[in-house]
Amino acid sequence: EVQLVESGGGLVQPGGSLRLSCAASGFTFSSYSMNWVRQAPGKGLEWVSYISSSSSTIYYADSVKGRFTISRDNAKNSLYLQMNSLRDEDTAVYYCASVGGSYSQYWGQGTLVTVSS
């Protein structure tokens, strides 16, 4: 069974940092590209970042470029999102998802990040 489990969310002050993790199991993690997608309270889905299977290709949404860094450790079947200079508008549930071509196939249950003073 495919499982993606996010962790690392919590309450952080504006300007602070947080590192999210996503633990993958049940599939060959090293063969799949991965996405981070977020959802602000009561809002729609927003794609955040993409990383290819070998980490050779990385994309970011304009809203997080220069502040967030995506990475992965295929030996540990893990995906990460380092979030710096956090803003109120970064408050959201953050999902990791496996990428199959042009779509996100499997999703974790998400981890809540709250940016507030």
Add this chain to the structure above:
Amino acid sequence: EIVLTQSPATLSLSPGERATLSCRASQSVSSYLAWYQQKPGQAPRLLIYDASNRATGIPARFSGSGSGTDFTLTISSLEPEDFAVYYCQQRSNWLGFTFGPGTKVDIK
């Protein structure tokens, strides 16, 4: 940047009725369009990929069509568990992924 527009914003229907949801792209995305279903408190679930292919385990009452800029998700006969929010999504090389704003299908 490719913008996705979904209509209607809300669709009020009764169980057993047919639902037709629209997604329009600001420029051609070929057939690289996916549809997701999301229920309150849950992660999104992939329904349709590459415009018309049902994901694993998705019932046959869900179907997708279209190419280029105009796409449709059809639910042939609504079941109680189908009342949810539906998002379309596209992928652009070099620019990443974009989601539409969503269509909420609620009970009339």
